[in-house]
């Protein structure tokens with residue numbers, strides 16, 4: 001590991017000022033991804049601004065009945081929060097499906113959103129990679145890509161976003177609150193992560209020096225149920241091959257409200273707008289769920305070794321929607 005300067009910030013303004021003064025500095029939250037990448041030589045920030053003790057760890061209900069999750073709230077606390085377990089069940093399930101108890105005790109909400117891809121070439125500095133070093137190429141396209149994207153990829157990058165939590169947040173229409181040198185702004189989570197396009201080095205639309213301060217969830221629509229399901233190679237310590245977060249309200253056998261998001265398939269959580277519009281107002285049957293999932297996944301462009309992800313995602317979506325419909 002290369003030497004670096006360390007500063008523990010006590011206030012958000014202090015953290016922002018340090019990044020303005022040291023443009024190559026990075027925020028350090030739980031460190032469960034950043035420190036690994038530093039050990040691998042993928043990144044070597046000369047200055048780390050520790051934000052893990054900032055007073056941004058609250059999890060509280062908003063005046064409208066939604067939820068404000070502070071950026072430094074730990075994944076364990078968020079998953080165990082009674083309001084989250086009861087009203088945003090898919091979020092709790094997604095967090096518990098990720099990493100291990102030890103990692104979740106340290107990992108934060110902001111860090112989880114900004115964790116980097118686990119594409120093996122990105123993590124191996126002896127290999128070219130457009131995301132790590134723009135312009136060097138994408139060996140994953142023709143190489144080891146079984147775990148990588150089937151939707152929305154580009155000739156420049158076929159990586160997937162690894163976060164489970166972000167997929168649930170996408171189904172709940174969460175908003176990301178940011179504080180930067182130019183003030184505050186809010187970005188819907190579905191616009192926060194990017195598809196790779198010509199610039200796979202940019203995972204998100206966050207600007208240089210910006211700090212995530214909170215994630216805000218709107219109140220759940222009365223009568224909805226939600227769930228998260230993940231398919232992976234092992235029962236723990238494994239990222240999603242495919243995953244689904246779904247929110248559903250069925251009345252008299254008809255779908256009244258639905259939100260569906262896929263994980264493990266793309267460079268960002270994939271909100272399934274095509275499937276949602278087919279499902280709204282349709283009978284809540286296995287056949288309808290299957291047709292809607294297939295219509296969404298018709299956009300898939302699998303690589304040589306990952307076509308299995310398309311049927312896996314379809315089957316996950318159908319089983320989750322069936323389970324939620326049976327609770328109506």
Ligand SMILES: Cc1cc2nc3c(=O)[nH]c(=O)nc-3n(C[C@H](O)[C@H](O)[C@H](O)COP(=O)(O)OP(=O)(O)OC[C@H]3O[C@@H](n4cnc5c(N)ncnc54)[C@H](O)[C@@H]3O)c2cc1C
Nearest residue numbers: 029030031032033034098099108110111112114163164212
């Ligand atoms: C063995 C292992 C298995 C894992 N398995 C899974 C899994 O199955 N599913 C899953 O979803 N995740 C998994 N993870 C990833 C884990 O959830 C992330 O590493 C973690 O959430 C990152 O949070 P952190 O606080 O440690 O971030 P850090 O490592 O501290 O930071 C990550 C990045 O975010 C930036 N950052 C952090 N907070 C902010 C902020 N508030 N504002 C602006 N920038 C910020 C940092 O500068 C850095 O670039 C796994 C991790 C490990 C080590």
Ligand code: SF4
Nearest residue numbers: 119129138157158159
């Ligand atoms: S898929 Fe993306 S992260 Fe992986 S090697 Fe290609 S450019 Fe790099």
